[in-house]
Amino acid sequence: MPPSDTTVQENNTTFPTDAKLAKKVIDRCNAIADKESILQRQSYRMTSRQLLRDTYNPSHPKRFKKAREAQQKLRTLAGRQLQELERCLERKAKKKYTEDLRLFNSVIQKIKSDKDKIYSLHKPFACWVAKGKAHKPYEYSNKIRLMVDPKSLVVLAIEPIISQMKQHSE
Secondary structure, eight states: OOOEEEEEEEOOOOOOOHHHHHHHHHHHHHHHHHHTTOOOSOOOHHHHHHHHHHTSSTTSTTTHHHHHHHHHHHHHHHHHHHHHHHHHOOHHHHHHTHHHHHHHHHHHTOOTTOSSOOOOSSOTTOEEEEOOOSSOSEEEEEEEEEEEOTTTOOEEEEEEOHHHHHHHHO
16 A cells, blocks of 8 residues: 655635624625525625725724724624524525535634634635745645555545544534
8 A cells, every 4th residue: 555645735715814704604695595585684795895894904003993893793793694594594495505504603603712613614624734934834725645656656546634524514
């Protein structure tokens, strides 16, 4: 059996701030409501866009308070959208969107000290990997197992490490 090695497969994931993820949850809830023809009380499209802008550059002394309040407001609005969507969806539609709704809930309720954080909605099993390089100290990616033939150096198999994906799917 050829030797196997673990490495990192990069993802197309931006730096995941809580505000960005909350905005994406609001947008996805709106998209689901539009698909299922659910009339919402409010979509928060314009409000969430402005609140996301308000969260930029929170380390500036004059913007710190405004950024923190905007981030909290975004999480609140995302929670409202999610509750309204869960309440208005029919049973068939709820079954169809069960995984999405569970993912949205875990994004909204995440705590800073959690181990299994979700960094991306489109790849929920992506993890934070410390690289230790000056130009790229860390990245968001999947851990994969790589099998290479030692003589010909041909890649025989690439498979994701499943332990992380099982934790997020449960």
